[in-house]
Amino acid sequence: MADSSPLDNMLAQMERAREYVDIDDGIFERLKTPERTLTVSLPVRMDDGSVEVFEAYRCQFDSARGPFKGGIRYHPTVSKDEVSALAGWMTWKTALVDLPFGGAKGGIICEPKDLSEGEIEQLTRRYTEGIRRMIGPDIDIPAPDVNTNPRTMAWIMDTYSMYQGHAVPEVVTGKPPEIGGTDGRVEATGRGVSIVTEEIFDYLGTHVGDADVAIQGFGNVGSVTAQLLDERGANVVAVSDVGGAIYDPDGLDITDVLDYVDDNDGRLDGYEPAEEISNDELLTADVDALIPAAIENVITVDVAERMQADVVVEAANGPTTFDAASVLVDREIPVVPDILANAGGVIVSYLEWVQNSQQYSWEVGEVNRDLEDRLTMAFDEMLAAYEEKEIPDLRTAAYTIALERTANAHNLRGLFP
Structure with a gap:
C-alpha cells in the first residue's frame, strides 16, 4: 500500500480496528461506503470575459448519528476518492468526540492562487447553488477547510439564504462573527x-x-x-x-x-x-x-x-x-x-451551530473551555481503550470507539425499508 490513496488508508484503518470491536458484518459493510457523492460542473465567467468550467464534489458519508458535517476545500489535488476519505474521517472524528453529527466533505478542483477574489466568489456561489439541494441546517452543514475561510462561508450562507428568502446562518459554520460565527472558531x-x-x-x-x-x-x-x-x-x-x-x-x-x-x-x-x-x-x-x-x-x-x-x-x-x-x-x-x-475545529463548529439554532451566543472563554473539556475527555477515552483492550496503537484505539458508536447508531435505527 505504499502508493495507496487516502480512501485506501482509511478503509485499511477501519479493517485493523475491527479486530478489536464487535460489529455486525452487514453494518460494517455500510460503514465502508458513502451514502452519496455528488459531482457538479461549475461554469464561471472569469475576469477576462472567458468561461471556465470547474469540477467539484460533495460527499455525504454517514448520517446515522445526525446531520452531515464537514469542510469544503479548494485545491488542485481534490478528487472523488479524496473527499470520500475525508468525509469518512469526519464521520469517525465526530463519533470519537461524541458530537451528534455524521461526516461529509466537499471540494473544488482549482488553484486559488491563480484566481482573483471576484472569481473565487463566483466559483463559491456557483458551487453553493450546485449543492444547495443536499445541504441545510438539519441536513448537511459545511465549514472551512484548505484554502477556504470565514469569507468563503459568508458567501455560501448568503447564496443559500437568497434561495430560502431569509437569513439562514446555521447552514454553515466558520462564518465571521458579525453574521453568526463564533469567536474562537478560526x-x-x-x-x-x-x-x-x-x-x-x-x-x-x-x-x-x-x-x-x-x-x-x-x-x-x-x-x-x-x-x-x-x-x-x-x-x-x-x-x-x-x-x-x-x-x-x-x-x-x-x-x-x-x-x-x-x-x-x-x-x-x-x-x-x-x-x-x-x-x-x-x-x-x-x-x-x-x-x-x-x-x-x-x-x-x-x-x-x-x-x-x-x-x-x-x-x-x-x-x-x-x-x-x-x-x-x-x-x-x-x-x-x-x-x-484536529477535532477542535468540528467541536467549535458544533458549538457555533448550536448557538445559531438557539439564537444565543457564548463568550469566547466558554467556547474554549468546552473545546478543551470535550477533547481531553475523548483523549482519556482513547487511552482507556488502548490500555484495557491491549490495542497496539492509539489510532486503532480511537477507531474502535468511533466505529462502535456509529455502528450502534445504525443498529438502533435499523434498516429502511
Missing part, C-alpha cells in the same frame, strides 16, 4: 492540536515546556498551533509551507515569523533569522514532537523509517500512510491520530 483546530500535544506529553511522563517541536504546514492550523505551543513554553524549531521550511535549533521567534509572513504575502521564503531546510529535513528532524499540519500522505514508509521525532501529532487529515503507520508502531513512536488531534 483558532479552534490549532488550539485543539496544542491541547492534545500537551496531553500526550503528560501521558508519556514529560512536559511540553522546553520540548522541541517541528510543524509541517504554516497555514491557519499550523500557525495557530505554533503560536499556542510557543506560549506553553515549547521550542518550535521548524515550520514549513509549500515553498520550503525554516529551522532554528534554539527555537524560532514565532511572533516575528508570523509578522514576517503577514508582510510577505503569506510565505516563509526569505526569512533570514533562520536556516532554510527542505520539507523532508523537517519531517525527519531530531525533535520531541512532529506535527504534520498540511495535506495527506506526507509521512511515507521512507519518512517513517528515518523519523527522529519521539511523538507525532496529526494536525492534518490523513498525513500518515497505512504502511508508514505500521512502521511507526514497530518503532514505538506514538501517533495521536488525526480524528482526535
Whole structure:
C-alpha cells in the first residue's frame, strides 16, 4: 500500500480496528461506503470575459448519528476518492468526540492562487447553488477547510439564504462573527492540536515546556498551533509551507515569523533569522514532537523509517500512510491520530451551530473551555481503550470507539425499508 490513496488508508484503518470491536458484518459493510457523492460542473465567467468550467464534489458519508458535517476545500489535488476519505474521517472524528453529527466533505478542483477574489466568489456561489439541494441546517452543514475561510462561508450562507428568502446562518459554520460565527472558531483546530500535544506529553511522563517541536504546514492550523505551543513554553524549531521550511535549533521567534509572513504575502521564503531546510529535513528532524499540519500522505514508509521525532501529532487529515503507520508502531513512536488531534475545529463548529439554532451566543472563554473539556475527555477515552483492550496503537484505539458508536447508531435505527 505504499502508493495507496487516502480512501485506501482509511478503509485499511477501519479493517485493523475491527479486530478489536464487535460489529455486525452487514453494518460494517455500510460503514465502508458513502451514502452519496455528488459531482457538479461549475461554469464561471472569469475576469477576462472567458468561461471556465470547474469540477467539484460533495460527499455525504454517514448520517446515522445526525446531520452531515464537514469542510469544503479548494485545491488542485481534490478528487472523488479524496473527499470520500475525508468525509469518512469526519464521520469517525465526530463519533470519537461524541458530537451528534455524521461526516461529509466537499471540494473544488482549482488553484486559488491563480484566481482573483471576484472569481473565487463566483466559483463559491456557483458551487453553493450546485449543492444547495443536499445541504441545510438539519441536513448537511459545511465549514472551512484548505484554502477556504470565514469569507468563503459568508458567501455560501448568503447564496443559500437568497434561495430560502431569509437569513439562514446555521447552514454553515466558520462564518465571521458579525453574521453568526463564533469567536474562537478560526483558532479552534490549532488550539485543539496544542491541547492534545500537551496531553500526550503528560501521558508519556514529560512536559511540553522546553520540548522541541517541528510543524509541517504554516497555514491557519499550523500557525495557530505554533503560536499556542510557543506560549506553553515549547521550542518550535521548524515550520514549513509549500515553498520550503525554516529551522532554528534554539527555537524560532514565532511572533516575528508570523509578522514576517503577514508582510510577505503569506510565505516563509526569505526569512533570514533562520536556516532554510527542505520539507523532508523537517519531517525527519531530531525533535520531541512532529506535527504534520498540511495535506495527506506526507509521512511515507521512507519518512517513517528515518523519523527522529519521539511523538507525532496529526494536525492534518490523513498525513500518515497505512504502511508508514505500521512502521511507526514497530518503532514505538506514538501517533495521536488525526480524528482526535484536529477535532477542535468540528467541536467549535458544533458549538457555533448550536448557538445559531438557539439564537444565543457564548463568550469566547466558554467556547474554549468546552473545546478543551470535550477533547481531553475523548483523549482519556482513547487511552482507556488502548490500555484495557491491549490495542497496539492509539489510532486503532480511537477507531474502535468511533466505529462502535456509529455502528450502534445504525443498529438502533435499523434498516429502511
